[in-house]
Amino acid sequence: MTRTWFSSDLETVATFWRLLRRDGVTLGFTTHDADLWFDGVLHRASPGMVPSSIRKSAGLEADSAEVQGALAHEAITAADLTAGRFDGAAVRIGLIDWETGESQLLYAGTLGSIGTQDDGFSADLTSRKAELQRDPIPRTSPSCRAGFCGPGCNLNARAFTREMRATGVDALANTVRFDALPSAARHTGGTLRWIDGPMAGIEMGIMAVNAEGAVMVDAPIDADIPAGARARLREGCDHTLDTCASRFGNALNFRGEPFLPGNDLLTSYPTPSS
Template identity: 70%
Template sequence: MTRPWFAADLETAATFWRILRRDGVTLGFTSHDRDLWFDGVLHRASPGMVPSSIRKCADFEPDSAEVRGSLSHEAIDSADLAAGRFDGAQVRIGLVDWDSLERDVLYAGTIGAITEEDGAFSADLISRKAELHRDPTPRTSPTCRAVFCGPGCNLNPWKFTREFRLAAVDAGANTVRFAETLDAALYAGGTLRWMDGPQAGLTIGAIGGDTTGGLLLDTPIDTGIAPGTPALLREGCAHTLGTCAHRFGNAVNFRGEPHLPGNDMLTRYPDPIQ
């Protein structure tokens, strides 16, 4: 820490918490009675939103914390929670001197389970030490384990990403059609990221095409998205060796064992000699 806290009889200290959502939005809050600006983020006064006690330990057990608050604040509402805008968001909780703006981060993690009841929400926070419990050893699989255009795959994601503009939405079928012609088969298993509108910044999975030339999505579409809204579409990958080699020319980075015998070998019997 940069300074000892609560060492004097009178302290100008307040708590702050910062939420970094995956859609690129950063929200800051403080228990102080006025807004505070530091680290390039406006931390809004929100006395009704408080972090619980933070438990930190020196061993490998994950630290625990929880945030509770009211949905009355304009920055957090039930629609955004239901849309998943806060799922997996990064969280920083700390102390700030509201006079000198000295601050210390006491907890860093991500948002886990979120519950909502009677106009209030509660969010469990997952410590970064939880990553130490993940098994780093990969498991054998006939398909590629790497995320398309991610680490291990090593392809340039922008080479397989194009911008399209929305032409129409079919909310009943959960499909979208674009003004430009696209091969829906290329984007099966890929992603769509809205660049504007009520779902701006959200990344949605693409399942495949339909008979009308639309693209079927795996997340409910907001009917308020207007025609002409731009979206970034990234192609999908079947994660097979054939797709990797012939479509992308990337077999050297294939992270799978397509020729490894499976468990069905245990049930096979030798053919009798005729």
């Protein structure tokens, strides 16, 4: 039987919200004045962090919600927000009866745009129904549309991923050097995910590899990353048919149309021969 919330004059009910970051960290908060443990997650008392009104509809348009709070809790800091640790995090918002432990989920989605101002932050939430607005029909393209080692590509990511140790960091050039990095050029367009150090769990894109073999990434690097910090590097792919066939032997799974005539040919018209 589904409970009817707020049906009596006095209720022992608080709001909770849960963040599931992409690096595997789960954070829970509640508007109650004491910490609550349920669903296997400790929800810290944080009355300053509350979701705004949640609009839900029976239609296919995405539900809207927003969350605001103060950067006072040690679990959410301006540095972590700037570093992108909360980008794309899954969000769960609901009600919890702090006496019986009964809870009900009201909203599920992901964190959208995040902004900071003074000593606080605000974030737009994107509901799951937003996925219904995506166009499921792929568009033609000369390059492969599949993500490297993702669905459609079907290559095994472990075959192109290796764990390395950093030997030096240049924060000004935004580069990292690794010991004995094999085939450095092949990592252009790949990814780097930190295992140790102050940026553990953060994934970065590899923009280029310079002549010295240092890896340049697309996000700011913490200058305090110590030598010996471990990172997991995955090779990249330029999504061309030649690379897919010659380097990976995976032309059968190429998701592109490299030989399809372009718009210039489709809009051309015959001219008399000279």
